[in-house]
Amino acid sequence: MTGFLRRVLSPYRGLLILVILLQLGQSFLTMYLPTINSRVIDYGVANADAAYIMHQGILMLGIAFIQFLLSTLAGIFGAKVALMTGRDLREQVYEKLMHFSRRMIGSMGAPTLITRATNDVQQVTQFITFLFTAIIAAPMMFIGGLVLALSQSVKLSVVLLVTIPLLLGVSVVFLKLILPYYREQQTKIDEMNTVLRDQISGIRVVKAFTKEQGEKERFERINGDLSRINTSIGKITGLMQPIFTLTMSFANISLIWLGGRMAGNGQVQIGQVIGFVTYISFILTATLMASMIFIMLPRAEVSVTRIEEILNSESEIQDREDAFLPEQFRGEICFEHVTYSYAPDNEQVEPVLKDISFCAQPGKTTAIIGSTGCGKTTLLDMIPRLADVTEGTVFVDGMDVRKLLRHELDQAIGMVPQKAFLFSGTLEDNLRDGKPDATQEELWEALSIAQAKEFVEKNERGLKMKVSEGGTNFSGGQRQRLAIARAIVRRPSIYLFDDSFSALDYRTDQELRRALKPVTQNAAVIIVAQRISTIKDADQILVMNQGRIEAVGTHEELMQSSRTYQ
Numbered sequence: 001m002t003g004f005l006r007r008v009l010s011p012y013r014g015l016l017i018l019v020i021l022l023q024l025g026q027s028f029l030t031m032y033l034p035t036i037n038s039r040v041i042d043y044g045v046a047n048a049d050a051a052y053i054m055h056q057g058i059l060m061l062g063i064a065f066i067q068f069l070l071s072t073l074a075g076i077f078g079a080k081v082a083l084m085t086g087r088d089l090r091e092q093v094y095e096k097l098m099h100f101s102r103r104m105i106g107s108m109g110a111p112t113l114i115t116r117a118t119n120d121v122q123q124v125t126q127f128i129t130f131l132f133t134a135i136i137a138a139p140m141m142f143i144g145g146l147v148l149a150l151s152q153s154v155k156l157s158v159v160l161l162v163t164i165p166l167l168l169g170v171s172v173v174f175l176k177l178i179l180p181y182y183r184e185q186q187t188k189i190d191e192m193n194t195v196l197r198d199q200i201s202g203i204r205v206v207k208a209f210t211k212e213q214g215e216k217e218r219f220e221r222i223n224g225d226l227s228r229i230n231t232s233i234g235k236i237t238g239l240m241q242p243i244f245t246l247t248m249s250f251a252n253i254s255l256i257w258l259g260g261r262m263a264g265n266g267q268v269q270i271g272q273v274i275g276f277v278t279y280i281s282f283i284l285t286a287t288l289m290a291s292m293i294f295i296m297l298p299r300a301e302v303s304v305t306r307i308e309e310i311l312n313s314e315s316e317i318q319d320r321e322d323a324f325l326p327e328q329f330r331g332e333i334c335f336e337h338v339t340y341s342y343a344p345d346n347e348q349v350e351p352v353l354k355d356i357s358f359c360a361q362p363g364k365t366t367a368i369i370g371s372t373g374c375g376k377t378t379l380l381d382m383i384p385r386l387a388d389v390t391e392g393t394v395f396v397d398g399m400d401v402r403k404l405l406r407h408e409l410d411q412a413i414g415m416v417p418q419k420a421f422l423f424s425g426t427l428e429d430n431l432r433d434g435k436p437d438a439t440q441e442e443l444w445e446a447l448s449i450a451q452a453k454e455f456v457e458k459n460e461r462g463l464k465m466k467v468s469e470g471g472t473n474f475s476g477g478q479r480q481r482l483a484i485a486r487a488i489v490r491r492p493s494i495y496l497f498d499d500s501f502s503a504l505d506y507r508t509d510q511e512l513r514r515a516l517k518p519v520t521q522n523a524a525v526i527i528v529a530q531r532i533s534t535i536k537d538a539d540q541i542l543v544m545n546q547g548r549i550e551a552v553g554t555h556e557e558l559m560q561s562s563r564t565y566q
Helices: 002-045 050-098 102-108 110-135 137-152 155-201 203-208 212-264 270-311 376-381 406-411 427-432 440-449 453-458 476-490 506-519 555-561
Strands: 333-340 353-360 365-370 391-396 413-416 494-498 524-528 540-545 548-553
Touching: 002 050, 002 110, 002 137, 002 270, 050 110, 050 270, 102 110, 110 155, 110 270, 137 270, 155 203, 155 212, 155 270, 203 212, 212 270, 333 376, 353 376, 353 391, 353 524, 353 540, 353 548, 365 376, 376 494, 376 524, 406 413, 413 476, 427 440, 427 476, 440 453, 440 476, 440 506, 476 506, 540 555, 548 555
Parallel strands: 365 524, 365 540, 413 494, 494 524
Antiparallel strands: 333 353, 333 391, 540 548
């Protein structure tokens, strides 16, 4: 935890030093006020010296105002450091997630990654805010209050020998009790996000299969577990405050009783007793503030562990040191004895792809067909390096894709994934994901080629029409056509269509492929499909079966030679 805080706060050393100085100044002035107050009682009130009381009162007002100003500035700058640190953490987590491979995202799960980037970062931000607005002042007040209290009376300090160890002991006990609950709480929040995401995204399936009651029970079970944990945390933290308050009250009563007896015997003055009581309250308040860290620290520590798990993860797909950028991509793709396994270190897990070899030439269309689960999508993922080969090599223009700069390789590829996903915003924003500087004419041309122009023109907002998250306000066929248009806008050297025509009717499918031909005449096109009608005009068709290429040829050749294709 200490190393993590040192690392994330290091960019703001200047502000941190300023916050510490401000806290030191306001703590010193806060502790100096009771000294003036005790002098007013012992000298001003005891001697009925109105002028002395007035002079000291004005001094106290001035000190109080400066103390208020320093405290306010310390709070503002401390909160600023915390919020900027939270911003940096979110950016770091986001940047890391953007470089995660599909396998890494799948192994952790999207709900927990979202929770870590939001809720966990928020917990750390709150802890840092509390640290710099309250905790920094605590040791200053404790040490200063202890020194000044001893200067008032050493004999009265015996109360501290009982009170402070008692508060520290209670804090340690509460820490041990509450830490397991905070760890379990973050896990349950992940599970809650998973359930909610499933139910909201799959609401149509839930209703279609009348699973409302089952999903309700599933939610109530997770919600009940989270409620139980939160209740336990609430009980522990709720009990902590009264115990601290009772201890502090006991200390004050003991001081007043002991101080009254000593004042009656002439061992101390009344002003000293009052000043000592004030300083003791500072010491106990500082101890209480420090003990509050035992409430916030466990949850922050759990969150830091979860954040560091992401930040310390290294994606297996990274640019090499010798990575380079070719002058221009032609679009030739070759697979040479490619094998891929989701668990390469486990020999018992069968590879998804086995000894794949073929070439896709610019200006030619290569189609891939095969049964569900035979590795067609995984094969496409090898080209833009969404996954790296376990064995063999994937070449683009004769160059190993692992030696190319990923960003530049991505720019040469227009990919339409199996699930046509659109981002929330406007239609124009989604199309410009393919080419940010595209003109209006280019956008409309891409829509026309993708057979989407007609329904976009019918909307009064046109390219400014709203797109809901995932594009759920469009039909499946419309989403596919818009995703295809997004790829066309880029005018890449390589087009990858992963079952991107499945939701289109035969007529639209045929018209779209006919309009696509002039655009892709100099590019390599690879189409994964389930319908023979979509791929029968391809220059070559790969028939896949159980992770292998079983046959290669044109439609006519395969109709004669491949039993699987038939």
